[in-house]
Amino acid sequence: MKIKSIISILVIFILVMSLFAGCGESNDDDKTTDSGTTNTNGTDNSSNDTDAANNTDEEAFEIVVELVTLGQDFTSLPLIEEEINKITLPEINATVKFLPIHIADHANKLSLMVASGEKLDLVMTGITTPLVGLASTNAIQPIGDLLDEYAPELVEKQGELLEATKFNGQVYAISADLYPAKAGGIVYNKEMADQYNVSVSERITLEDLSKIGEQLKQEGVYLTTPSDGALNSHDIYTPIADFGGDYAYGVIFDPVNSTEIVNYYASDEFREYALLLKSWMDQGYMPQDALTNGQNAQDVFRSEQVFYQFVNYSPGDKVQEARTWPFEVKLSQASDAILSTEVVQQFGYGIPVHCENPEAVVKFLNLIYTNADISNLLNHGIEGVEYQKVSDNIVEYVDGIDSSNAGYVRIFNRFGDAMQTYQMEPATEAFFDEIETFNEDAEKSKTLGYVFNAENVAGEVAAVNSVVSEYRPPLMAGAVSDVDQAIEEFNEALESAGINEIIEENRRQLGEWLAKQ
Amino acid sequence: MELVGKSNKKRKKIKHWIPFYIMGLPGMIYLLINNYLPMVGLQVAFKKWDYQKGMWFSDWIGLKNFEFLFKSQAFRITRNTLLYNLTFIIVGAILGISVAILVNEIQSKQFKKIYQTIILLPFLMSMVIVAYLTYAYLSPQTGYINNILEAIGLNRISWYSEKKYWPFILVFVQQWKTIGFGMVIYLSSIVGISKDYYEAAELDGATKWQQIRTITLPLLKPTIITLLILQVGQIFRSDFGLFYQVPMDQGSLYAVTDTIDTFVYRGLMKTNNIGMSAAAGFYQSVVCFITVVIFNGVIRKVNKENAMF
Numbered sequence: 001m002k003i004k005s006i007i008s009i010l011v012i013f014i015l016v017m018s019l020f021a022g023c024g025e026s027n028d029d030d031k032t033t034d035s036g037t038t039n040t041n042g043t044d045n046s047s048n049d050t051d052a053a054n055n056t057d058e059e060a061f062e063i064v065v066e067l068v069t070l071g072q073d074f075t076s077l078p079l080i081e082e083e084i085n086k087i088t089l090p091e092i093n094a095t096v097k098f099l100p101i102h103i104a105d106h107a108n109k110l111s112l113m114v115a116s117g118e119k120l121d122l123v124m125t126g127i128t129t130p131l132v133g134l135a136s137t138n139a140i141q142p143i144g145d146l147l148d149e150y151a152p153e154l155v156e157k158q159g160e161l162l163e164a165t166k167f168n169g170q171v172y173a174i175s176a177d178l179y180p181a182k183a184g185g186i187v188y189n190k191e192m193a194d195q196y197n198v199s200v201s202e203r204i205t206l207e208d209l210s211k212i213g214e215q216l217k218q219e220g221v222y223l224t225t226p227s228d229g230a231l232n233s234h235d236i237y238t239p240i241a242d243f244g245g246d247y248a249y250g251v252i253f254d255p256v257n258s259t260e261i262v263n264y265y266a267s268d269e270f271r272e273y274a275l276l277l278k279s280w281m282d283q284g285y286m287p288q289d290a291l292t293n294g295q296n297a298q299d300v301f302r303s304e305q306v307f308y309q310f311v312n313y314s315p316g317d318k319v320q321e322a323r324t325w326p327f328e329v330k331l332s333q334a335s336d337a338i339l340s341t342e343v344v345q346q347f348g349y350g351i352p353v354h355c356e357n358p359e360a361v362v363k364f365l366n367l368i369y370t371n372a373d374i375s376n377l378l379n380h381g382i383e384g385v386e387y388q389k390v391s392d393n394i395v396e397y398v399d400g401i402d403s404s405n406a407g408y409v410r411i412f413n414r415f416g417d418a419m420q421t422y423q424m425e426p427a428t429e430a431f432f433d434e435i436e437t438f439n440e441d442a443e444k445s446k447t448l449g450y451v452f453n454a455e456n457v458a459g460e461v462a463a464v465n466s467v468v469s470e471y472r473p474p475l476m477a478g479a480v481s482d483v484d485q486a487i488e489e490f491n492e493a494l495e496s497a498g499i500n501e502i503i504e505e506n507r508r509q510l511g512e513w514l515a516k517q
Numbered sequence: 518m519e520l521v522g523k524s525n526k527k528r529k530k531i532k533h534w535i536p537f538y539i540m541g542l543p544g545m546i547y548l549l550i551n552n553y554l555p556m557v558g559l560q561v562a563f564k565k566w567d568y569q570k571g572m573w574f575s576d577w578i579g580l581k582n583f584e585f586l587f588k589s590q591a592f593r594i595t596r597n598t599l600l601y602n603l604t605f606i607i608v609g610a611i612l613g614i615s616v617a618i619l620v621n622e623i624q625s626k627q628f629k630k631i632y633q634t635i636i637l638l639p640f641l642m643s644m645v646i647v648a649y650l651t652y653a654y655l656s657p658q659t660g661y662i663n664n665i666l667e668a669i670g671l672n673r674i675s676w677y678s679e680k681k682y683w684p685f686i687l688v689f690v691q692q693w694k695t696i697g698f699g700m701v702i703y704l705s706s707i708v709g710i711s712k713d714y715y716e717a718a719e720l721d722g723a724t725k726w727q728q729i730r731t732i733t734l735p736l737l738k739p740t741i742i743t744l745l746i747l748q749v750g751q752i753f754r755s756d757f758g759l760f761y762q763v764p765m766d767q768g769s770l771y772a773v774t775d776t777i778d779t780f781v782y783r784g785l786m787k788t789n790n791i792g793m794s795a796a797a798g799f800y801q802s803v804v805c806f807i808t809v810v811i812f813n814g815v816i817r818k819v820n821k822e823n824a825m826f
Contacts, residue, residue: 111789114568115568129789133789137566137791138568139568288657289656289659292657292767293656294652294765354568455565458790458793459581459584459585460588462790462793463588463784465783465784465785466590466775466783467590469766469783470768470769470771470775472768473767474767474768480769497588498588
């Protein structure tokens with residue numbers, strides 16, 4: 001029958017074609033960015049260019065820069081690359097190529113690319129990829145000497161921040177933000193506050209929040225939600241140094257004045273905090289099904305079901321938050337501003353170990369933090385296309401464009417020296433003084449520069465993390481029936497998981513570090 | 518003369534089989550590359566991973582990567598994994614065979630197909646969707662079950678904080694999702710049973726139940742045992758979606774929902790430790806392998822032809 005043979009040939013054809021479906025560019029560069037990269041200047045790189053880029057007769061080295069995003073396709077990237085290349089090619093004989101990576105994949109992607117040797121030259125360290133983890137497994141390379149030689153201006157601007165990006169005495173990353181001091185704070189819905197006559201002071205405490213919760217409950221509005229993205233982190237309300245371990249490595253309460261490491265979960269502070277949260281839940285300030293409904297805190301806040309959400313507080317964050325939400329918001333500060341290893345390491349830049357020309361990358365880093373044009377390109381895109389100037393140093397999106405359809409939006413990366421970069425509305429010209437004062441006034445943690453290396457207790461850390469993910473969420477959501485009993489069980493489980501070994505190791509390392517100061 | 522005859526025969530035999538070997542070649546190459554070649558990666562379980570040194574030159578650290586699997590919660594996670602799997606196997610077999618027999622009895626051809634499709638459909642759903650379907654029933658505020666309970670005068674139950682219900686909930690959800698698969702396999706075997714047996718039995722006056730007990734079940738034995746061996750081979754693994762997504766990752770339920778896979782995931786998510794992750798996979802694979810071999814050996818002793826190898 002003819003139909004049968006036609007169908008069978010069709011099927012064979014499809015099967016054979018699907019064989020070739022897997023054959024594509026294994027090079028990640030082409031996957032996400034527009035494949036029409038216009039590297040008009042200089043030739044496209046030869047990855048075998050191992051010689052120093054000092055010699056301008058050599059082929060230009062292409063620097064692949066990681067861009068951490070929320071998955072959008074940025075159409076302006078090739079244009080921005082072209083503009084940047086106009087500056088970098090003559091100055092450092094290098095061109096730049098962006099590699100957008102979704103933040104959820106960031107840690108995995110980084111791990112895979114380093115392991116397989118795929119070209120990647122500048123990576124963001126911090127948020128999903130703790131610096132200690134990358135440094136101790138040699139995923140990134142030490143860059144202290146390179147910085148001194150090829151990026152002296154950057155080193156000067158970093159100042160003591162470079163102390164906080166060291167591991168085993170060597171510098172592995174730079175702080176991406178030159179003014180990283182942060183305080184804990186809350187962002188609240190100003191329109192809701194006006195509607196219900198709620199007054200929120202500039203400096204807020206937990207007691208104030210409880211009172212506001214009561215007031216809002218009368219109106220049928222929730223105070224806050226502890227769900228997924230916002231598990232009521234204690235360090236918003238009081239500075240706590242946790243060495244990047246999410247409180248599992250032991251903590252220092254009041255790190256500005258003390259260096260004593262204690263078990264956070266066995267402390268009175270934790271107990272009181274858990275009891276407070278339970279009272280909030282019992283009195284109805286937080287939604288009952290917060291833990292299970294799968295909504296994350298940002299979405300709940302955006303849909304105006306709750307009054308506030310916690311944030312980092314700083315002049316930069318104030319501007320950022322004002323732009324993020326579709327309603328009017330204000331920030332209140334909840335704890336003192338602090339400069340600690342944790343805040344410095346939150347956003348950093350490192351160079352993967354397999355990068356063939358780290359000198360060029362370091363020179364580029366220097367450019368980012370000294371050249372205002374590059375900094376503005378990286379932060380805002382192209383003038384006239386993405387942004388327009390409102391005053392000397394303040395910019396806004398071009399009419400008709402916003403963060404959802406702009407050709408480029410800087411999402412998670414931090415670039416450049418804030419002092420020489422345009423700021424977006426609602427920042428004013430006063431912003432630059434604000435941020436300088438904020439950082440100068442911030443207190444320094446006594447452990448600034450100390451990094452805990454958990455290698456020796458990796459097994460205990462894994463077990464403790466598992467215990468924490470079991471017991472902490474219900475406690476932080478006020479969803480347990482008996483707080484004291486829950487805490488007791490929690491601590492028993494922690495002890496058998498080995499939290500005391502971790503704390504001992506931490507104390508020992510801290511002691512050694514302090515002795516060397 | 519004889520020698521020539523023999524080699525002729527051999528040549529004919531080889532000639533006969535060559536097309537089949539060639540047909541199987543891509544699959545075998547794939548198996549080699551995908552399953553056997555990566556076995557060299559097992560060494561990562563015993564090493565301290567260093568990106569610079571890579572797989573071959575990272576330092577050996579013996580069994581250190583395995584320690585975390587045997588600390589505080591080792592008993593709990595192993596117990597959960599094993600018991601759930603055993604339950605799934607036993608209940609799955611009973612239900613699968615029952616449903617297959619029932620579907621087989623359906624006279625209308627059209628309805629037979631309809632029922633098969635409906636029963637098989639959940640198997641093709643993603644576990645995340647199933648988790649939210651379950652949530653629709655069990656949500657403390659808005660779930661169907663709680664609303665029904667309230668309507669008939671009983672108290673609402675906070676399903677996601679009470680451990681005791683979850684063994685039943687998980688078994689129920691798992692069976693709902695996977696019964697289609699077992700049914701299809703058993704059904705295909707039942708269909709192959711000659712109708713003559715049944716007719717003879719009816720003539721002898723056997724009841725339906727007697728027919729099932731004496732004809733269907735014994736003739737299904739090879740299928741049951743094969744499936745059994747395959748499932749026992751996965752006894753230390755668990756469906757991650759079932760144990761992580763469906764309980765909505767609630768800490769208060771971990772005591773009865775934490776399995777080896779979820780434990781490893783939760784423990785290593787934050788630290789990105791490659792050696793320890795490899796060690797966990799290694800542990801599971803080795804134990805599963807040993808279990809299969811032992812189980813197969815037992816079956817062999819009992820009835821040689823039913824064993825898989």
